[in-house]
Amino acid sequence: MEIILTQDVRSLGKKGEVVKVSDGYARNFILPKKLGVQATKQNLYELEQQKAAEAKRQKELLEEAKDFAKKLGKISIKVGIKAGEGGKTFGSISTKEIAAAVKDQFNLDIDRKKIQLSDPIKNAGSYTVPVKLHPQVTADMKVLVEAI
Numbered sequence: 001m002e003i004i005l006t007q008d009v010r011s012l013g014k015k016g017e018v019v020k021v022s023d024g025y026a027r028n029f030i031l032p033k034k035l036g037v038q039a040t041k042q043n044l045y046e047l048e049q050q051k052a053a054e055a056k057r058q059k060e061l062l063e064e065a066k067d068f069a070k071k072l073g074k075i076s077i078k079v080g081i082k083a084g085e086g087g088k089t090f091g092s093i094s095t096k097e098i099a100a101a102v103k104d105q106f107n108l109d110i111d112r113k114k115i116q117l118s119d120p121i122k123n124a125g126s127y128t129v130p131v132k133l134h135p136q137v138t139a140d141m142k143v144l145v146e147a148i
Contacts, residue, residue, distance in 0.1 A: 001026045002039035004047055009035050016047060062134055069139035071108065072131060076142040077101045081124060083147035092120035093145055098129065102141075121145055 001023045005015055009030070012019050018039050021030065030036045037043050079101045082090045099112040116130045116138075124147040131139045 003030055003036040004039050004043055005036045007035050016051065018044070018047075062136060065134035065137040068108075069131075069133055069137050072110075072133075072139040072141045075102075075106055075108075076144055077105060078144045078146060079121075080146050080148040081121075083124065087124075087147065089123060089147065092122045093143075094120045098141075098143060101143075115141075 002018055002020050003026055005013055005017050005019060008014050012021065019036075026036070026038070031038070077098065079093050079097055081093055084090060095112040095115040095117055098115055098117075099110050102108050102110050110131060114132050116132055121127055121143070124145050127143045127145065129141050129143050131141050133139055
């Protein structure tokens with residue numbers, strides 16, 4: 001019997017795959033637990049429609065990420081860091097402060113987890129910070145750290 005998986009099944013496959021299983025396994029395990037549905041013409045057609053809709057949605061998300069990356073490439077964020085005598089800085093600038101500065105200065109929402117800093121910024125200066133907006137899109141944002 002052919003089954004369309006509605007959830008990931010460890011020994012069979014991932015959600016959306018069409019797999020062939022024995023009749024007893026399908027009737028006694030897969031179908032009662034709603035892990036899959038029988039692969040009829042109607043169910044296969046619905047699966048194709050869902051895959052097409054998902055592909056369209058992913059394409060739209062990619063385009064939105066590219067547009068947002070262009071916006072981020074054009075802006076420069078200013079962030080202050082406390083400094084003492086002789087230019088000694090106290091504390092550091094993390095992704096949380098950078099995301100808050102983008103929100104305050106340009107009214108753009110960026111998830112702080114998407115900002116990829118290898119180490120927190122501890123000195124004044126100009127930095128280029130990568131922001132991963134989509135698995136295929138990474139934008140470079142300029143961050144100007146000024147001593148206060």
